[in-house]
Amino acid sequence: MATIRGKHGNFIEHFRPGQVFRHRRGKTLTEGLFAVFTDFSFTTNPLSKNARFARAYGYKGLVAPPGLVMNIVFSQSVEDVSENGRANLEYIDMRFGVPVHVGDTLEAETLVLGVRGSSKEPDRGVVHVQTTGRNQDGDVVLTYQRKVQCWKDDPAAPVATGEVQPRDIPVSLALPAYDPKRNYAQLAHLTSADTYLEDFHAGDVIEHSRGRVVTTEHIALTGMLDNTAQVHCNQWMVDQQPERFLGGQLVVYGGIPFYLCLGLSSADVGDNALADLRYRTGRHTAPVFAGDTVFAKTEIREVRDMPGRPDLGILDTILRGHKFVRKGDAAEKVDIFYLERELVLKRRSHYT
């Protein structure tokens, strides 16, 4: 007879360079998760709203927005990688593969690329991982690296500092072919007329006008993803040791402002995107709490051709999120999110 504390998740001393986690659960994308998460984000792209539109483009049905794909894959890795994380430091080289539809089942695995203890703060360390999500056919839907700051559980335990090389994960963005016999122009009124590739110019900065407050809904949204990290949902734990937690309160899971920034930018830069191609790097620069209103802006870095697809082009951008924090009578703008983002955009010449 014994009392057992059911621990979950790994602490920094548990990781080993080269270790592989085949994550538990997996996740089937139901119409419930699709609707709640897609609409939450303020995404406007009709590929994710209008099945008639998506089918006319050659998709088999509504297309999961990139932020939903990211959230489903990422969340599966939380229990093994970051349930005991203190902060998600960086997303690196996030690349998308085949589209994800309702009914698809995504499963994920993670390779530990690097482990490093902190000499200044011996109660924590950084783990660097490579995570890949695949659908039921084994096709890669997403692969990326990330770095997480994790707590140490046992102060005396050694940290297995070291590094291994990332795997070469073959991933290529799958897009429906351009077919001149399809009558794309007949559907053109369903997207914004000024968001084709030709409308963007390097150097332009677009301040997205919409903002969206995040409420305590973030707790349920995070739970819907099977993301079990306690800093997002265990109010009692945070209240016991507020000084241990960012802001001394439940922090909103990063996938939510990530996705919301994508969504807030959607009407201005993503309405005529066929897909997001790649996020070179990304990071959360400040935490978000319930009650914060999230805003976003996009800087256009480059507008370029897409090899083999004269109907499309690549929009190279920086997406930034921000909120405002009151300081006495004044309000301070606080950057919360940074993402180097490449989108695949339709050319007006071919689609209207």
Place this chain on the structure above:
Amino acid sequence: MATIRGKHGNFIEHFRPGQVFRHRRGKTLTEGLFAVFTDFSFTTNPLSKNARFARAYGYKGLVAPPGLVMNIVFSQSVEDVSENGRANLEYIDMRFGVPVHVGDTLEAETLVLGVRGSSKEPDRGVVHVQTTGRNQDGDVVLTYQRKVQCWKDDPAAPVATGEVQPRDIPVSLALPAYDPKRNYAQLAHLTSADTYLEDFHAGDVIEHSRGRVVTTEHIALTGMLDNTAQVHCNQWMVDQQPERFLGGQLVVYGGIPFYLCLGLSSADVGDNALADLRYRTGRHTAPVFAGDTVFAKTEIREVRDMPGRPDLGILDTILRGHKFVRKGDAAEKVDIFYLERELVLKRRSHYT
């Protein structure tokens, strides 16, 4: 290189009588949206709850309640018509057509019928529109007019005051035929026994006993409809200029109390309805805020035959919503909603 403020929505000076908006996006009704929105409203009619029941009546599956159809069509018009609205003044002649089921894609368009500046309040004006929603087969599911008070963006801009005639939109309520071979009586226990046409009498007033508090959930619900009006979700914007906004706080999108009043009345007047036929006129008489508990009552105006359908009849009602507001120690009843509503009800003689 330029900084661009991504504006959305039209202000009063942008509308022209006769102008047509083919609204963007469109919306496929997923099981996610269906479940969240139908159940939110406290609707009790088993046509929207029980697929076995709906199929036994000749429907192909669960039937979207009228308030859901209204909300999906209406919300598609928000970006073009009322994203910069101050108040929704009136719904006029809202008529329902074919039933809406999970999997249907609804798209909407709006004709501007009238534009009028305000001489007393030069920062606003009223636009009068006619909006029609159709499914993927082009069948009308809903058509109605509404009047919206909109902000002016540029004080110096002229307002294109004027009027045009509404279009004649052919719409007729599609109902399954009565088939004496179907065993309706076997399912009669699934609805309230005292809500057939024979149970209602002109002049009766039914106070619906249930109330339902609206929480900050209204923000997510509104977002699920792709309704992007900032007064419902941009907390920061409201906090900056509370005097500009009704009640100085986020106001609940009108479609929510509209739908909730329909739902609260459902067990008493709608449980044996096959459909809502028409709303002659409707308006929001006071705003609703998070924390308000919504109540409803129904006045029966007329009980009449339905031409060609001896199994059915029309219940002509006024649906009113209210809430209570504290004034010191006392509580003041505040009317929030008014709707002249015609329902199609089953006769006990034919269905039990």
Place this chain on the structure above:
Amino acid sequence: MATIRGKHGNFIEHFRPGQVFRHRRGKTLTEGLFAVFTDFSFTTNPLSKNARFARAYGYKGLVAPPGLVMNIVFSQSVEDVSENGRANLEYIDMRFGVPVHVGDTLEAETLVLGVRGSSKEPDRGVVHVQTTGRNQDGDVVLTYQRKVQCWKDDPAAPVATGEVQPRDIPVSLALPAYDPKRNYAQLAHLTSADTYLEDFHAGDVIEHSRGRVVTTEHIALTGMLDNTAQVHCNQWMVDQQPERFLGGQLVVYGGIPFYLCLGLSSADVGDNALADLRYRTGRHTAPVFAGDTVFAKTEIREVRDMPGRPDLGILDTILRGHKFVRKGDAAEKVDIFYLERELVLKRRSHYT
């Protein structure tokens, strides 16, 4: 012309021993309800998450977790049995039958087994009922008894004290056959490696490490189940007479902590369960309010064979839920839930 107060639900004086309620509505399990409710509970069992996994075990798709089946059936009985309830006193002999999948329609009926007035508190009494839920094919999915303390409406009305015998409801847990040709081991990484039958020992107590705060989301969740009891959603009513209500505030519907405790225990005891078999008895020992963080622990009472199924065994447990309540500077642990629970677990010998 009359003003009618649309009353709903029965008070203690309305019940008769032997009375049968065939509950209204029925409920089709959509992907929306499935996703919102399954994920809310923190359930980790991939049978409810991963359709590929569920099909590999011989199920036709995602399997509704026991707490979802319980909530759908239970809620259908609320209008007739407990809309005017003060407290749910006890669950008795809750037994599960055939699995429930998306698309199934559940309907329920209740037999009144006993009615008893309270001599000490004449404004209330206790009703004892037996409720059974069936799917569209008439198969039993769940049957159980419960006791509810109900308010009296008319102080002068007599209470029909008495008892009848429960019906014998034939129910047997339907499980997919074990098929050695299926490659279960290939999927074993999708569940926790230490939650097979062989891992448990009588007397062990497992403190589940995760906690989950309940927010005002409970109001919408309860509404999604068509549970119309006003103590969960009518803020105004509670504010008028707080002394009449537990804690003087909206109380969280018991099905929510019930389900959440099952979910919080899932990763430690339920990850390799094929089903829950039976809950001998259960009760809510303290109310839960918005803002409470719910925790759970499981005591293993017995690990035993399952006749006819050498691949499985029965885990006999007590599941307890608790929360913490602040008392000045200290925190008091308050038990909120007690459930004698039998699960059917896979043996490692057969599935890995």
